[in-house]
Amino acid sequence: MTAQTIEQLRTKKCVPCEGGVPKLTPSEAEAQLAKLTGWKITADGQRIRKEWVVKHFMAGMRFFNEVAEVAEAEGHHPDLHIVGYRNAAIEIWTHAIGGLSENDFILAAKIDGLPVELKSAPKPA
Numbered sequence: 001m002t003a004q005t006i007e008q009l010r011t012k013k014c015v016p017c018e019g020g021v022p023k024l025t026p027s028e029a030e031a032q033l034a035k036l037t038g039w040k041i042t043a044d045g046q047r048i049r050k051e052w053v054v055k056h057f058m059a060g061m062r063f064f065n066e067v068a069e070v071a072e073a074e075g076h077h078p079d080l081h082i083v084g085y086r087n088a089a090i091e092i093w094t095h096a097i098g099g100l101s102e103n104d105f106i107l108a109a110k111i112d113g114l115p116v117e118l119k120s121a122p123k124p125a
Contacts, residue, residue, distance in 0.1 A: 001102055003031040009109035012102075014074040023099030032105045039108055041100075047093040048104055052116055057085040059117035064088070066114045074110070076103050086119060 001024060024032070026045050033039055033048065042049045054060040060082045067090065071077045079091040092108055094101040 001028050001032070003028075003035055004105070005035055006109045006112065009035075009106045010113060012106050014076040014103040014106050016075055017094055017096045017101060017103060019096040021094070021097055021101055023094075023097050024101060029100045032102075036105065036108055037112065042091065043093070046099045047091050048100065048108060049089060049091045050108070050111075051087065051089045053119045054086050054088050055117040055119050057082070060086060060088045063114065063116045067111055070110050070114065071107065074103075074107055076107050078107065078111075088116075 023046075029041060029045065029048075033041060036048075039048045039050045041047070052060075052063070054063060064080050064082070067078065067080065076092075076094075081087075081089040081091070083089070090111060092104045093099060094103055
């Protein structure tokens with residue numbers, strides 16, 4: 001797989017996967033990851049993860065509701081985590097193959113296009 005831009009990924013639709021699709025190689029995953037902002041490869045190269053510090057709990061829930069709508073439309077469902085009421089994280093991988101596929105990067109690019117209310121950075125003194 002050749003690394004694609006965020007815009008290219010956002011125009012695609014996740015393809016249903018019941019297995020039998022090869023996992024991306026580590027070099028393919030790293031090349032595609034370089035096109036996204038803030039995502040990291042985790043779980044021994046099997047998943048991608050991004051974390052946000054949201055304004056408050058309800059901001060996290062609104063964001064996750066937006067993510068849920070996109071995920072359902074794509075037929076590709078990430079793991080969503082809220083810890084400590086404002087620390088949000090999303091992990092994505094293709095469950096059927098136990099690793100990363102193009103679908104994961106399509107979903108990540110679409111998630112990055114969603115509105116999220118982030119905690120304001122402290123103002124300089």
